[in-house]
Amino acid sequence: MIISYIKFLFQKYNSSKFIKKGKCNRCGNCCRNILLYTEKNLPIINEEQFENVKKWDKHFNNFYISGKSEKGALLFTCKEIDENNRCKVYFFRGLGCRLYPKIDSNFLINGGKPLDGCGYYFEPDKSFKDYLKKNQ
Ligand code: SF4
Ligand code: SF4
Secondary structure, three states, rough: HHHHHHHHHHHHHOOOOOOHHHHHHHOOOOHHOOOOOOOOEEEOOOOHHHHHHHOOHHHHHHHEEEEEOOOOEEEEEEOOEEEOOOOOHHHHOOHHHHHHHOOOOOHOOOOOOOOOOOEEEEEEOHHHHHHHOOOO
């Protein structure tokens, strides 16, 4: 029992991990195609919901509606992006902005990827073949 648990931990430790590569090309897409969520953690899908969330969190006032996703959720643009795709509050921007695109293994395994035009991409740090070799 203990041996299989140790083996499991060893394999988990050695499993491949995604690493972020590339760099920001300042396309501005991540500041213009933002999904925002209600207090129930559901994507905002209409103007009424947007007006409601603005009542309980003033940060929502930093965005305006600029489109709709294929799945029907509203897309927002941040008011801090200028016409040259530069962030007007770059040094004070929030954590979400600093981390974009964030590595989330489940998201990537399920086919998720950075926005179209983004200069970042993700790759596994080792191939499946290398993983098998290490765990034989
Ligand atoms: S604060 Fe700056 S980096 Fe963050 S979404 Fe707005 S423009 Fe983009
Ligand atoms: S989508 Fe990617 S490349 Fe474009 S501004 Fe955002 S981080 Fe930079």
